[in-house]
Amino acid sequence: QKEVEQNSGPLSVPEGAIASLNCTYSDRGSQSFFWYRQYSGKSPELIMFIYSNGDKEDGRFTAQLNKASQYVSLLIRDSQPSDSATYLCAVAPNRDDKIIFGKGTRLHILP
Amino acid sequence: SAVISQKPSRDICQRGTSLTIQCQVDSQVTMMFWYRQQPGQSLTLIATANQGSEATYESGFVIDKFPISRPNLTFSTLTVSNMSPEDSSIYLCSVGTGDADTQYFGPGTRLTVL
Numbered sequence: 001q002k003e004v005e006q007n008s009g010p011l012s013v014p015e016g017a018i019a020s021l022n023c024t025y026s027d028r029g030s031q032s033f034f035w036y037r038q039y040s041g042k043s044p045e046l047i048m049f050i051y052s053n054g055d056k057e058d059g060r061f062t063a064q065l066n067k068a069s070q071y072v073s074l075l076i077r078d079s080q081p082s083d084s085a086t087y088l089c090a091v092a093p094n095r096d097d098k099i100i101f102g103k104g105t106r107l108h109i110l111p
Numbered sequence: 112s113a114v115i116s117q118k119p120s121r122d123i124c125q126r127g128t129s130l131t132i133q134c135q136v137d138s139q140v141t142m143m144f145w146y147r148q149q150p151g152q153s154l155t156l157i158a159t160a161n162q163g164s165e166a167t168y169e170s171g172f173v174i175d176k177f178p179i180s181r182p183n184l185t186f187s188t189l190t191v192s193n194m195s196p197e198d199s200s201i202y203l204c205s206v207g208t209g210d211a212d213t214q215y216f217g218p219g220t221r222l223t224v225l
Contacts, residue, residue: 032213034213034214036216042218042219043201043203043216043217043218043219044154044203044216045216046112046213046214046215049213088153088154090214098144098156098159099214101153101154102153103152103153104153
């Protein structure tokens, strides 16, 4: 059973601080990793994807991948109240395969 | 990314009836998927909609309950048949762009079954 695990939260972070969201996955052969943001009542929105070990930065967002530890994280710098949402980690076990979603972490940025 | 629309955006239906949800994409895409998201839960894949052939269903989902059509590379429908209150959920279509499994989601259809 291929699984993606996330802490459900809520994770509360003061405005302006760094929010750190974590995810582990069970399939060591996984190839592609995604972070989606979902506001309440809305559909998931892709914010980052990463394929290679290391860091990938896009604006205030940094995705970190460690395949040896089967661990992927998302850092949000200078957190804003508008970042308050549920963040879904998703993993593609193989290229051209369906992706598996974690249950999501609820992030709350405190003004 | 592709622009994806879904119809209807929401509906309230009676037990025992069926609802067909449409998903339209503004460009041709290889992969289309249908998901369900129950209140407070994460996404559950129902099936992969295959163009020109029968959909591929995930464990726990069957064609008689969730028939899917994919007549071309820009359009798909999901029907929720013989509905019960347990089918109340948000139904989402997503498309794969071919860029290493990246998927983008439509706005969703919020279904309430009374």
